[in-house]
Amino acid sequence: MRKLLFGSALLPLLWLMSGQTWADAAGGAEIFKTKDCNGCHYTEGPAKEKTIEDQLAKKGPELWYAGSKFQAQWLDAWLQDPQIIRLLEYNSLDQPNPGGHAKLAADEAAQVAAFLMTLTSDVVVAGKVKPKSNPKGKLIFKKKMPCSGCHQYEDRGKILGGKSGPSLVGAGTRLNPDWILAYLKNPAEFKPVKMMPVFAGLMKEKDMEKVAAHVATF
């Protein structure tokens, strides 16, 4: 519950600076409930999944750390005009994602985005990663580790990569660079049961930072 409220003491200040208000977030929480968004997305951390069955029972991604994962502007825009991020239907390996996520009007999207931005995880450390194309991060992403096998990405105007993971095309505007690093370092915090391998303990933290910085330029 503590995390459902305001995980970061800095967040209210950031809100005021961005023109959003507590009322927006409260309204967004109400819209989220009224539209039954909880039917597919849970918003109270910590992560609940303990088994593969738990993961497969989910209808959509958990959102209890959405405020740490996403960028506010992207969330607002996406809620008004949802685009496919996962090429395959959630938890499926053979069904294409049919799309059709609920679309919100601009005022509702702003409120729901404000609500989702209040949902944060304490393990995401702000200011650790700056988006930066770098040879080491690129080499690890494309050659040394299997990232490109499961995630789409854009390379010199061409879309490459696999389909089972969320597409990373446009990740630079969608994801918080600090969350990318936190996810690589502490995946169990966010997704204890997932199809993506755990790289923590296999990669140096510096290399994870390079990969996160590289992905944040997509």
Add this chain to the structure above:
Amino acid sequence: MLKRIVLLILFSTVNLLGAGVVSAADGDQLYNFYCAQCHGQGGKGDGPNVTQDFATDPRNFTNADEMQKLSDADIKNVVLDGGPAVSKSALMPPWSKTISEADVVEITKTLRKFCNCEGPTG
């Protein structure tokens, strides 16, 4: 003292039962969750990630001739340490921090069902 020994034996037995009882279906479930995304749900190396630009051909587990050359230890090695550990593609991830050795044993049983082979003996 005797009571302590009895309790210890009881505790160990319960632990062994709890840790060791894994149904054959678990291997299939583990395979479908972790491996099928590249190797395909039927084990033919044709998972949804194998697009035109996928840089290697994931192993076809139904190819009995090739699978027969691999021991269970070989399979465990490549699952835990990834393709580069056996001079294969880095697109085969190292799963050692994700999948337990006990679960790799179950996955291997599923792979053996695909090839209907046991691997080298002796």
